[in-house]
Amino acid sequence: MPSAKRAATHRAPRKPVARSPRRDVGRPRGEPVTEAVLDRTLEELASVGPAQLSVERIARAAEVNKTSIYRRWPTREALVAAALERVLTHLSLAQKDTGSLRGDLLFLGESVAGFLDQPAGQALMRAVFMEAVAPSIAALARRQLEERAGSPAVAMVLRARARGEWRDDADPKVVLSMLVGALLHRVALERQRPTRAWLGGVVAVLLRGVT
Amino acid sequence: MPSAKRAATHRAPRKPVARSPRRDVGRPRGEPVTEAVLDRTLEELASVGPAQLSVERIARAAEVNKTSIYRRWPTREALVAAALERVLTHLSLAQKDTGSLRGDLLFLGESVAGFLDQPAGQALMRAVFMEAVAPSIAALARRQLEERAGSPAVAMVLRARARGEWRDDADPKVVLSMLVGALLHRVALERQRPTRAWLGGVVAVLLRGVT
DNA sequence: TTGATTTTGCAACTCATAGTTGCAAAGATA
DNA sequence: TATCTTTGCAACTATGAGTTGCAAAATCAA
The missing domain is CATH 1.10.357.10 (Tetracycline Repressor, domain 2)
Incomplete structure (x- = not known):
């Protein structure tokens, strides 16, 4: 149970302002997860289309938890946008x-x-x-x-x-x-x-x- | 409280088999309702697209109850299909x-x-x-x-x-x-x-x- | 006018899915 | 080993699709 949201007991916090997380420590963000999710999103998009696209189904297909998707992309639209954006940047x-x-x-x-x-x-x-x-x-x-x-x-x-x-x-x-x-x-x-x-x-x- | 679902008291029903409803009696099906709903559906389809199309919003916009929509078209897809079909038949x-x-x-x-x-x-x-x-x-x-x-x-x-x-x-x-x-x-x-x-x-x- | 018949509105449901939250465990670095 | 971040998990809220039962409204026929 680390880092209670205020550590209300003793010793005032060093930095009361919200600090940005440093990316050089801790478990690294899994690239395979991102890739798998975006791939699956594209497949869903191509097969059933944007109207029937389901985040939960993508999560199941990518063998990843739903929360891991929402931690990267805040909404379904953002997920779709990211998948398409990747296509566009790789397009040549x-x-x-x-x-x-x-x-x-x-x-x-x-x-x-x-x-x-x-x-x-x-x-x-x-x-x-x-x-x-x-x-x-x-x-x-x-x-x-x-x-x-x-x-x-x-x-x-x-x-x-x-x-x-x-x-x-x-x-x-x-x-x-x-x-x-x-x-x-x-x-x-x-x-x-x-x-x-x-x-x-x-x-x-x-x-x-x-x- | 007419026509309890079986009239379980006395006098056996004349036709135990499901008869098809006759269309020459009773309150007529409102054509304006159908028209208004299909018009609104087309507008929704054109503005927000099929992905964001909401039956409840169409019902509100057409000033018709949601159930009246579902009584005519069993699903959202069927509603969309009907709206498009009308366009197609009127197309020349x-x-x-x-x-x-x-x-x-x-x-x-x-x-x-x-x-x-x-x-x-x-x-x-x-x-x-x-x-x-x-x-x-x-x-x-x-x-x-x-x-x-x-x-x-x-x-x-x-x-x-x-x-x-x-x-x-x-x-x-x-x-x-x-x-x-x-x-x-x-x-x-x-x-x-x-x-x-x-x-x-x-x-x-x-x-x-x-x- | 009355009775039979059908459509409509209304309210209350079930169910699936979007999106959120708190926590414990898993990896990674120093 | 201590610290930090990501992940999975379970439980949660909210919304919209689709359903159901009933009372009121509208129509026709007697």
């Missing part, structure tokens, strides 16, 4: 200079499609489309996505422009939103796999539209 | 023969954009992107959307083909998904209004890609 869309705009577009499309196929991608997509999960995290997601997806895309367009494959009046952001949007339509609305043949059709239209 | 995308493919595409795009601007459109979009709301209704939504959006689109493509504005190897469904997908990207991800200028940029790329 691959880019490659294939030598042709067609090749670059195909590569980018397959990269996005691959991400949307993972639990993290599913979870993120749902979160972004539902402001309600957590407005702040949805905003962050939009910012990060724009940033991460933006720079490879800009580079791609610059290369294409140098090769004379990109007309001046075609807005890169519009074209990118058409590619990604078509993928969203295919995956989330039609619930069909974005096959190579399908992606080829999209890229063909974009190519003619842009050169 | 306007179509118009403007005389040119560019005009037709612009009109279709603005029609979709207008729908996405309403609460019903917001609610539907969220539901479709979250299988978790109700798998069955999400599936229905996809089917209906394809059906409703498909036929105007097919007519549009036929007209364009007759005018020689549509090349044979361009898949109409792909092009449609690019248009709608770009709109989704713009509205849900970028959270920006699909202005006429922006829509013009999309249509310009599509036009060149398709002719």
